[in-house]
Amino acid sequence: MNSLIFSSIPQLPLAHWIDNFVDWLVQFTGFFNAITNFIGSINNAFQWVFDLIPIWLFIVLVLALTYYVNRDQQNWGLLIFEFLGLLMIWNLDFWRDMTQTLTLVLTASLIALVIGIPLGILMAKSHTAEVILKPILDFMQTMPAFVYLIPAVALFGIGMVPGIVASVIFAMPPTVRMTNMGIREVPNELIEAADSFGSTEWQKLFKVELPIAKTSLMAGVNQSMMLSLSMVVIASMIGAMGLGTKVYFAVGRNDAGNGFAAGLAIVILAIILDRLTQSLTRSHRKH
Amino acid sequence: MSTQKSTKLEVKNLTKIFGKHLNKAKELSRQGKDKAEILKETGATLGVDNANFKIYDGEIFVIMGLSGSGKSTLVRMINRLIEPTDGEVLIDGENLMKIDKKELREVRRKKMSMVFQNFGLLPNRTVLENTEYGLEIQGVDKATREQKAKEALETVGITGYNDEYPDQLSGGMQQRVGLARALANDPEILLMDEAFSALDPLNRTDMQDQLLDIQERLHKTIVFISHDLNEALKIGDRIMIMKDAKVIQTGTPEDILTHPANEYVEEFIENVDRSKVLTAGNVMIRPTIVNIEKAGPRLALKMMKDTEVSTAYVVDSRRNLLGIVDANDVIKLVREKNGDLTSIVQTKVPTTSEDTPISDLMDDISQTGIPFAVINDKKQLLGIIVRGAVLGALAGNEVSNFE
Numbered sequence: 001m002n003s004l005i006f007s008s009i010p011q012l013p014l015a016h017w018i019d020n021f022v023d024w025l026v027q028f029t030g031f032f033n034a035i036t037n038f039i040g041s042i043n044n045a046f047q048w049v050f051d052l053i054p055i056w057l058f059i060v061l062v063l064a065l066t067y068y069v070n071r072d073q074q075n076w077g078l079l080i081f082e083f084l085g086l087l088m089i090w091n092l093d094f095w096r097d098m099t100q101t102l103t104l105v106l107t108a109s110l111i112a113l114v115i116g117i118p119l120g121i122l123m124a125k126s127h128t129a130e131v132i133l134k135p136i137l138d139f140m141q142t143m144p145a146f147v148y149l150i151p152a153v154a155l156f157g158i159g160m161v162p163g164i165v166a167s168v169i170f171a172m173p174p175t176v177r178m179t180n181m182g183i184r185e186v187p188n189e190l191i192e193a194a195d196s197f198g199s200t201e202w203q204k205l206f207k208v209e210l211p212i213a214k215t216s217l218m219a220g221v222n223q224s225m226m227l228s229l230s231m232v233v234i235a236s237m238i239g240a241m242g243l244g245t246k247v248y249f250a251v252g253r254n255d256a257g258n259g260f261a262a263g264l265a266i267v268i269l270a271i272i273l274d275r276l277t278q279s280l281t282r283s284h285r286k287h
Numbered sequence: 288m289s290t291q292k293s294t295k296l297e298v299k300n301l302t303k304i305f306g307k308h309l310n311k312a313k314e315l316s317r318q319g320k321d322k323a324e325i326l327k328e329t330g331a332t333l334g335v336d337n338a339n340f341k342i343y344d345g346e347i348f349v350i351m352g353l354s355g356s357g358k359s360t361l362v363r364m365i366n367r368l369i370e371p372t373d374g375e376v377l378i379d380g381e382n383l384m385k386i387d388k389k390e391l392r393e394v395r396r397k398k399m400s401m402v403f404q405n406f407g408l409l410p411n412r413t414v415l416e417n418t419e420y421g422l423e424i425q426g427v428d429k430a431t432r433e434q435k436a437k438e439a440l441e442t443v444g445i446t447g448y449n450d451e452y453p454d455q456l457s458g459g460m461q462q463r464v465g466l467a468r469a470l471a472n473d474p475e476i477l478l479m480d481e482a483f484s485a486l487d488p489l490n491r492t493d494m495q496d497q498l499l500d501i502q503e504r505l506h507k508t509i510v511f512i513s514h515d516l517n518e519a520l521k522i523g524d525r526i527m528i529m530k531d532a533k534v535i536q537t538g539t540p541e542d543i544l545t546h547p548a549n550e551y552v553e554e555f556i557e558n559v560d561r562s563k564v565l566t567a568g569n570v571m572i573r574p575t576i577v578n579i580e581k582a583g584p585r586l587a588l589k590m591m592k593d594t595e596v597s598t599a600y601v602v603d604s605r606r607n608l609l610g611i612v613d614a615n616d617v618i619k620l621v622r623e624k625n626g627d628l629t630s631i632v633q634t635k636v637p638t639t640s641e642d643t644p645i646s647d648l649m650d651d652i653s654q655t656g657i658p659f660a661v662i663n664d665k666k667q668l669l670g671i672i673v674r675g676a677v678l679g680a681l682a683g684n685e686v687s688n689f690e
Contacts, residue, residue: 187405189403190409195368195395195471196395197396197424198391198394198395198397198424199392199421199466200392203424205316207420211409212410212435214411
């Protein structure tokens with residue numbers, strides 16, 4: 001009986017609507033081309049720099065950067081790990097793939113940060129913005145990342161750019177959320193102190209709220225970076241080059257050895273990026 | 288102090304209602320319903336109900352009340368950290384409710400500064416940078432604001448901590464920084480919200496003395512919020528008592544003690560100046576302390592000379608009380624070139640706890656020559672009680688921290 005009533009309701013043409021929407025978006029080719037070019041040029045700039053630096057110098061630079069960000073409390077184990085890990089990637093002949101992956105992650109994280117932090121601030125300041133953004137963020141993060149690839153290809157073609165776009169959508173929510181949370185958790189007395197001395201809204205934001213929310217904000221950036229790294233294999237399906245491609249091909253050829261080797265290179269890259277951004281989170285005092 | 292009192296700050300019909308149904312709540316309040324009735328009927332909380340008072344130039348005006356009485360809301364309406372529901376705040380005759388955001392910022396920058404209960408210091412900034420904050424946001428150049436901040440820090444008696452961070456300082460020191468930050472702007476009005484309530488008793492007394500000392504030099508108009516009547520009586524030129532959002536009485540400490548407006552105030556002042564409510568903690572003073580694990584006879588002697596006492600209290604590194612040493616014995620040790628104080632420590636010291644009423648100690652204090660040591664349950668030395676301070680406290684004088 002029930003099933004009869006239910007079957008009399010026509011099926012919702014949800015897929016059709018979304019197709020129509022994507023088709024409608026496609027007519028703004030000029031706009032999407034501009035975005036594609038813009039993202040592409042950021043990506044190419046990173047790649048150009050990475051291709052320019054000799055491998056040995058790159059390794060030295062990574063070690064020097066690690067040494068610098070940990071200057072208060074040196075982590076020798078990490079330095080040794082980075083040295084050996086990068087040597088291994090070089091030895092396995094994954095170097096160019098690694099820099100391509102790094103480029104994708106850095107570009108996606110940079111865009112996620114540039115869009116995500118202001119959105120997080122807006123969310124912290126406006127109740128309306130929070131109510132609207134929260135479900136959108138949930139959607140962005142829980143929708144299977146594969147799904148983003150389909151419209152991304154339609155709008156941005158194939159290659160690095162749609163991969164980056166899909167990564168940004170998937171990886172941005174933590175930055176927005178943690179920025180929002182960090183600012184909301186600034187003690188009320190500090191807000192009152194800032195106001196009582198006559199700070200403008202911008203002064204309060206830059207001199208009080210953001211510095212105090214820094215730890216939480218950087219934790220969000222770190223998470224975004226890790227999430228975009230988790231997208232590299234998926235993005236390789238639509239032509240984003242890098243270590244992900246190696247893994248993807250290995251899957252196609254049932255080649256466990258090369259698959260794991262490339263996977264290990266991703267892990268090494270992930271650990272280096274994670275530790276570096278985590279060290280940036282710690283505050284450095286004058287003494 | 289001044290015979291001609293000019294009004295610095297005037298508050299007229301100032302009202303704050305939190306929640307919805309403002310008009311209905313206002314109406315009920317006009318009909319004379321109290322805070323609890325209004326909450327029950329409308330769900331709105333009456334924060335401050337129709338407060339009216341004047342604060343004169345250069346006086347310390349203490350707003351007194353228990354928690355929930357509306358005193359913190361009231362002080363925040365004076366600089367509009369909380370927007371009043373109704374009423375006016377006039378500074379030098381200018382109505383603060385009529386000015387726009389930009390003008391309000393100017394008033395906050397130039398005319399009044401606030402000191403907070405939990406200090407409100409920025410944890411990521413050094414002491415000096417915190418003190419500079421008010422000037423920094425006004426766009427004062429680095430050299431000038433550093434200069435002014437250093438002067439303010441000197442005024443409150445902290446030098447040499449410029450590059451420390453707030454969490455490296457004790458509570459008392461942090462609040463001095465809070466006060467210095469407020470003074471650095473050279474405001475006409477200081478708003479102090481329970482500024483000393485988070486400090487331990489000895490530090491609180493110190494800060495009260497220091498505030499009075501600073502006030503003698505700078506003549507600010509100070510609005511001081513407190514829940515402690517002893518504090519109010521000590522520092523206030525005039526006191527306003529609040530209860531359940533309403534102003535109960537305004538007057539000089541003398542007025543309040545001699546003519547309490549109602550039973551509530553009477554009950555309040557009954558708790559003042561009586562040996563049964565004054566505890567050892569209230570009258571204790573800071574002793575000369577020698578840490579036996581670090582100091583030898585020479586240092587002990589120097590400390591006793593510096594503080595002009597003949598008895599020093601000996602503790603270990605955990606501040607546990609071991610006994611006392613007498614100056615004569617210490618001099619002997621120094622002559623004998625003996626480096627260890629242990630042999631001359633007298634372990635028989637009368638002790639008491641912080642909460643003991645003075646009345647219980649009176650007999651013993653009058654009979655023994657050695658001051659009582661106030662210790663906590665971990666046997667750590669908190670302070671000592673000397674006869675003069677007890678008599679002074681009973682006579683209603685403030686307890687000074689030096690013999």
